[in-house]
Amino acid sequence: MTTKLILTHDVSKLGSAGDVVEVKDGYARNYLLPRKLATPWTKGAQRQIDQMTEARRKRSIASLEEAQTARAWLTENVVTVTATAGANGRLFGAVTTAALAEAVKEADGPAIDRRKIEVVPPIKSTGRHSASVRLHPDVVAPLEVNVVAER
Structure with missing residues (x-):
């Protein structure tokens, strides 16, 4: 079984903040969610994804x-x-x-x-x-x- 998540922080070898990823249930339940590295994906979460990518863009080195x-x-x-x-x-x-x-x-x-x-x-x-x-x-x-x- 897999779980669809939105990453809230950069996770090496998985993705960066704002990415939507599918991971195994145990990895999501035991590692990503307790450490607040990700949130569960929902249909209404697109706005949250857009806000995180905008914040990351402002914070990152521009060019x-x-x-x-x-x-x-x-x-x-x-x-x-x-x-x-x-x-x-x-x-x-x-x-x-x-x-x-x-x-x-x-x-x-x-x-x-x-x-x-x-x-x-x-x-x-x-x-x-x-x-x-x-x-x-x-x-x-x-x-x-x-x-x-x-x-």
Whole structure:
């Protein structure tokens, strides 16, 4: 059995906010709906879909040229993040995507949405790490991160 849903947030390997998708019942019931990543599809939900796509359009980087400019900045620069760490360089927690977006902004970089940053595996130690940022449906930029211990 499948369930028809409207995604309210971007879900990797499934779709972006505003998309109508059909998924298996268990995936919808146990993952997407409890985490509020999707809502059940109804005939009257078309207006909601239109509002979400309009909000996403305003929030996203407008054009491909802007995305390529942002990618050029991200590939040329290394972003430094300070975090609380123990004596052996292991962090207390992990570096969040919000902290990465804020660090890019503080370094006079492009404004990027924290939800578009993917960090695999999580950053849990000091040193040099890499992440990726989906700036545009056609543009993915690498993000180099240098994590230093807070003094």
